[in-house]
Amino acid sequence: MSGDTSTALREPVPAPPRPRPTGRPRPAAVRITLGVLAAAAYLAVVIAGWSVYVRVADVPVYLLPPPGEVWDAARDLIGNGQLWPNLGFTARNIALGFVGGTLIGTLLGWLLWSSRWARELLAPYIVLLQAAPKIAVAPLLVLWFGLSQTSQLVLILLLAFFPMMTAMLLGLRDVPADVATLGRLLHLSRWQYLRTIQLPAAVPALLAGAKVAVIDSMTGAFLAEYLSAQKGLGYLMVLGNTSNDTPLLIAAVVITVLVGLAGFGLVSLAERRLLRWNR
Amino acid sequence: MQDHQGSRNGGGSRPSPAAVGVDGGSARTNTLVSARGVSKTYTAANRQPVLALSDVDLDVAQGEIVALIGPSGCGKSTLLRMIAGLDNDYDGELSWTRAPRPGKDIGFVFQEPALLPWRTVERNVSMGLEAQRDRSAEGKARVRNLLELVGLTEFARSFPKELSGGMRQRAAIARALAYDPQILLMDEPFGALDAITRDRLHDDLLRIWEQTHKTIVLVTHSVEEATYLADRVAVMSARPGRIKAVHQVPLDRDRTPEARRLPQFAEFSGMLRQELQ
Ligand SMILES: Nc1ncnc2c1ncn2[C@@H]1O[C@H](COP(=O)(O)OP(=O)(O)O)[C@@H](O)[C@H]1O
Ligand SMILES: [Mg+2]
Numbered sequence: 001m002s003g004d005t006s007t008a009l010r011e012p013v014p015a016p017p018r019p020r021p022t023g024r025p026r027p028a029a030v031r032i033t034l035g036v037l038a039a040a041a042y043l044a045v046v047i048a049g050w051s052v053y054v055r056v057a058d059v060p061v062y063l064l065p066p067p068g069e070v071w072d073a074a075r076d077l078i079g080n081g082q083l084w085p086n087l088g089f090t091a092r093n094i095a096l097g098f099v100g101g102t103l104i105g106t107l108l109g110w111l112l113w114s115s116r117w118a119r120e121l122l123a124p125y126i127v128l129l130q131a132a133p134k135i136a137v138a139p140l141l142v143l144w145f146g147l148s149q150t151s152q153l154v155l156i157l158l159l160a161f162f163p164m165m166t167a168m169l170l171g172l173r174d175v176p177a178d179v180a181t182l183g184r185l186l187h188l189s190r191w192q193y194l195r196t197i198q199l200p201a202a203v204p205a206l207l208a209g210a211k212v213a214v215i216d217s218m219t220g221a222f223l224a225e226y227l228s229a230q231k232g233l234g235y236l237m238v239l240g241n242t243s244n245d246t247p248l249l250i251a252a253v254v255i256t257v258l259v260g261l262a263g264f265g266l267v268s269l270a271e272r273r274l275l276r277w278n279r
Numbered sequence: 280m281q282d283h284q285g286s287r288n289g290g291g292s293r294p295s296p297a298a299v300g301v302d303g304g305s306a307r308t309n310t311l312v313s314a315r316g317v318s319k320t321y322t323a324a325n326r327q328p329v330l331a332l333s334d335v336d337l338d339v340a341q342g343e344i345v346a347l348i349g350p351s352g353c354g355k356s357t358l359l360r361m362i363a364g365l366d367n368d369y370d371g372e373l374s375w376t377r378a379p380r381p382g383k384d385i386g387f388v389f390q391e392p393a394l395l396p397w398r399t400v401e402r403n404v405s406m407g408l409e410a411q412r413d414r415s416a417e418g419k420a421r422v423r424n425l426l427e428l429v430g431l432t433e434f435a436r437s438f439p440k441e442l443s444g445g446m447r448q449r450a451a452i453a454r455a456l457a458y459d460p461q462i463l464l465m466d467e468p469f470g471a472l473d474a475i476t477r478d479r480l481h482d483d484l485l486r487i488w489e490q491t492h493k494t495i496v497l498v499t500h501s502v503e504e505a506t507y508l509a510d511r512v513a514v515m516s517a518r519p520g521r522i523k524a525v526h527q528v529p530l531d532r533d534r535t536p537e538a539r540r541l542p543q544f545a546e547f548s549g550m551l552r553q554e555l556q
Binding site: 184 | 363365381382385387393395396398407409411439
């Protein structure tokens with residue numbers, strides 16, 4: 001983790017050739033091109049099917065507009081300057097909520113793992129909190145924190161921290177007994193042990209958790225905006241819905257999905273970098 | 280048990296002239312660690328007490344290789360963990376000539392390599408130095424030297440996943456020695472390896488000993504391994520774990536694979552095998 005990169009920078013360029021694992025390595029460029037092509041083909045099929053269906057079944061526009069109208073609605077959003085502020089607002093909320101939730105969840109996971117007191121004191125409430133449907137909690141948050149960004153962030157944090165906490169607990173259990181013994185033999189301090197052994201050992205689990213947490217953060221953000229915001233992608237959806245502008249609604253949904261994919265992609269990218277040793 | 284000093288040359292082994300010099304008084308004078316009347320009782324899951332070690336006496340001299348051999352469950356790991364300071368809950372006494380400094384004086388090798396998979400070989404080996412914030416040139420040189428000694432220089436920047444089982448265990452041995460501990464404790468370190476790899480690692484270990492003259496306590500269940508590597512072999516019996524006898528290995532310290540074919544090798548390991556039954 002952080003220690004790894006810093007030392008990697010300090011160390012001189014390796015002189016001996018590094019042995020590579022054998023196999024059929026496919027160049028990254030080829031792999032990415034193939035991936036993009038596959039995605040494009042998939043998209044084309046979906047759009048074509050959609051377009052044909054709307055025409056053949058003669059679906060009214062207010063139920064399902066043809067792809068072209070959605071495209072126009074999306075272009076209008078860009079053209080009239082509505083897209084970027086709303087997208088930026090939502091993206092910032094997701095990012096803040098995700099990062100905050102990750103920090104809180106990881107910390108809580110470590111706390112629950114390391115202290116029996118914390119476990120007995122907190123665990124029941126945390127599970128209870130998670131068992132409550134967030135849609136039910138959301139109005140309460142609005143009541144307590146007002147129609148503010150605070151209530152939105154609290155909702156996102158509530159959704160995002162749990163998968164990270166669970167992942168941390170799982171990851172900490174992944175430290176093999178011998179490695180834990182090694183930590184004692186080397187007389188590592190609590191902090192050294194966390195930094196050099198526990199956290200890196202938990203990284204695979206944390207990344208799996210982050211994939212859930214990033215999606216949950218988005219859900220939280222949209223839910224919050226749906227309920228309370230005057231801004232954001234969720235607000236655009238509400239706008240499309242209330243003004244019977246179905247193309248706008250669908251355009252907002254599509255953009256939302258794209259944001260989700262981007263978040264997921266970022267976590268996957270982090271995974272590729274952090275788990276190099278595992279490939 | 281009490282007469283283990285008398286039995287150190289027992290069992291019909293004939294110490295070679297070279298081995299005699301290491302034996303007896305000279306080995307006793309520079310004792311590094313000695314166990315006196317050490318007993319250990321575990322509480323099993325069903326709350327029944329289990330006597331794992333009973334009244335164990337053992338001396339380990341500076342610079343010697345002692346093998347602990349015995350049937351599975353006789354308390355070899357338990358004794359080793361006590362020496363390592365991992366278990367302080369026992370009866371009896373464990374005394375050191377120079378008390379081990381925490382985190383600096385115990386090198387430990389497990390049956391599995393237990394490397395950190397996200398660290399390169401080099402950074403695994405220098406774990407102990409890093410823990411002590413030792414950035415000295417000697418430390419770095421020692422890491423380089425050890426990697427060279429176990430034939431991993433080319434793989435210094437590889438990840439454990441890219442190594443074979445034998446190479447990983449070599450890295451684990453280098454890691455245990457990188458901070459220059461007083462004593463190297465090994466718990467069945469070659470048990471998980473195939474026969475050919477195991478023989479190679481035996482010679483690696485002997486080579487390391489030549490260079491470092493480390494005190495080594497080696498747990499094994501192979502009589503050949505004990506014979507080939509050790510100066511003295513402590514034979515343990517199970518339930519409760521005791522030291523049955525301590526034998527001097529009748530071979531020169533300077534051992535090569537040819538030693539395995541010597542008649543006294545077969546005779547001594549045969550005697551050990553018989554004693555284990
Ligand atoms: N943590 C433990 N709790 C209870 N019993 C244990 C524990 N560790 C070891 N034992 C018991 O102590 C005895 C000695 O164990 P061990 O030292 O691991 O033997 P060895 O390494 O010689 O195979 C065994 O009978 C084992 O069941
Ligand atoms: Mg054992």
